[in-house]
Amino acid sequence: MALTxxxxxxxxxxxxxxxTLWGFPYQNGLLKILGQQSEPGAVIPGPTVAPMKxxxxxxxxxxxxxxVLVSFFYTAIDGNRADVSLSFLYLGGQVLAAWVLIMVEGLRNGNRGKFFLTAxxxxxxxxxxxxxxxxxxxxFALHLWTSPTVVNPKDYQLDVDIPIKIAIAPISILVGFGLPSLLMCLPAPTVVSFETKQTWTGIQQGWSIWIGLTQFILSTLVLTIDQxxxxxxxxxxRLKxxxxxxxxxxxAIISSAGSHLAAFSLSGLAYLFPVLFSATYLPQLQPAKIFVPVVPFGQPQVKILADGALWFLQWDIVVGVSASLLWSLTVRDASKHGKVTVTQTLIEVIKTILITALLGPCGAAAVAIWSRDERVLGKDKRT
Structure with a gap:
């Protein structure tokens, strides 16, 4: 019943x-503004006037x-809107953590031959x-439907045929996702030109391709050196x-906790110690501005691209990380044998709330999948 x-x-x-990411932006005018960025004579979003690449x-x-993608993300990396930048940082850290879990699932023996889960x-x-x-x-839904690693999985289903690929995955993510993200955030025009900044932002949009290529190259090198x-x-x-x-x-936990704590710390400081922040950024960093998205119905309209980007990012966070956490908790609980008492359920709920508050939703998701693996793989037998 819980799985269904x-x-x-x-x-x-x-x-x-x-x-929230397509219907609402069409209604509030964000998609129209983004579409105009491809027209002749368009300039980069924000107060700086420079040609749109x-x-x-x-x-x-x-x-x-x-x-369109570069226009959207440029508002998060040009330094003019702290609320958009902080929301982007938060989302990036959560997605990066979730991607570790997704890559691991794609490598497991139990998911072999399931194209949608491994691609x-x-x-x-x-x-x-x-x-x-x-x-x-x-x-996540398809994983729950099709993966044999969900309900009462066996240890060999959770293993990886070539374990070193698991160790390479975080490195691939850092190179394929982290490096382009860092380069696109370099300030323009003091460090890079406006055109170069846009070029790196465009390159970053292929992050999953760069992760996949890095994973393939590093795995090939390791297996060539050590057959x-x-x-x-x-x-x-199983040991490895x-x-x-x-x-x-x-x-994954470090990635999630880093963005989670950074966002809440900066926003909390702006609320508790407003004297520390300039008059420009203080209103943008208030907790309600960062963490409370606009209601995606009615007639709220986007006046500038940055406002629409903020709403988009906020709903991407709310819906996306909720799905990640729900999936991980379902996978963890579906692997358990026997009935769970009301008291045990209450304790698990409290623990999940506390872990989420400390490590972020996708950090809590990593903890849930980790606990499942330790239980199934047999911690006492294999460490």
Whole structure:
């Protein structure tokens, strides 16, 4: 019953994602403003006047899509809107943490042959184009429907045939997602030109492709240098899978907690000690401005692109991370044997709330999947 309910809720969250990320932006005028960025003579969003870069690949449809994406994210990285930047930081940290969990699921033995679950690079392209809140809940729902690793999984189903790939995954994410993100945030025009900043922002939109390429290249290099990494006993695979999984989960937790604590700390400081902030950024950093999204119905209209970007990011966070946490808790609970008492359920709820408050929603998701793995893989037997 709980599993069926989670599947239904994830589908509903995906529908909510499509409305808040596409229906609502169409209604409030954000999509119209973004579309105008591809017109001749368009300038970058914000108070600075500089030409909008509109050619990236020479392929019209791709360049138009990249122009829209670059316009959207430029408002988060140009330093003029602290609320948009902080929301972007928060979302980035949560998605990065969730991506560790998604990549790990794609590598597990139990999910072999399930294209939708293992083609994480293609899934990431969908996230970049459509939005995390739209696509991720669908992936999570399909995982609950199709993966043998969900209900009473066996240890060999959670193992990875080549465990070193788990250890490489966080490195691939840092290179494929982190490096382009860092480069696109370099200030213009003091460090890079406006055109270069836009170019790096366009390159960053292919983050899942860069992660996939890095994972492939590093895995190939490791297996070429050490051929024993792909030839191990089943017991060695399980030992190393468990060891590398812990490292991957720790990386996910750090990613989530970093963005979570940074956002809440800065916003909390702005609320408690307003004298520390300039008159420009103080109103933008208030907790209500950062963490309370506008109601996605009625007649709220976007006057400037940054306002629409803030609403978009906020709903991407609310819907996307809720789906991530719901999925992880469902996976954790579905792996348990026997009945759970009301007291045990209450304790788990309190623990989840506290962990989420400390580590962020996707950090709590990593903790949930980690606890499932430790229980199934047999912590006492394999450490």
């Amino acid at each position: 309910l989670s599947k239904a809720l994830l589908i509903l969250l995906s529908l909510a994602g499509f409305w 509109q050619t990236y690949t020479g392929i019209g449809v791709i360049d138009k899509q990249l122009t 994480t690079t293609l899934f990431g392209v969908g996230v970049a184009i459509v939005g995390y809140a739209c696509v991720a809940p669908l992936w 024993r990494a792909s030839i191990q006993t089943e017991n060695d695979k 899978s468990a060891r590398y999984l812990r490292l991957a989960y720790a990386f």
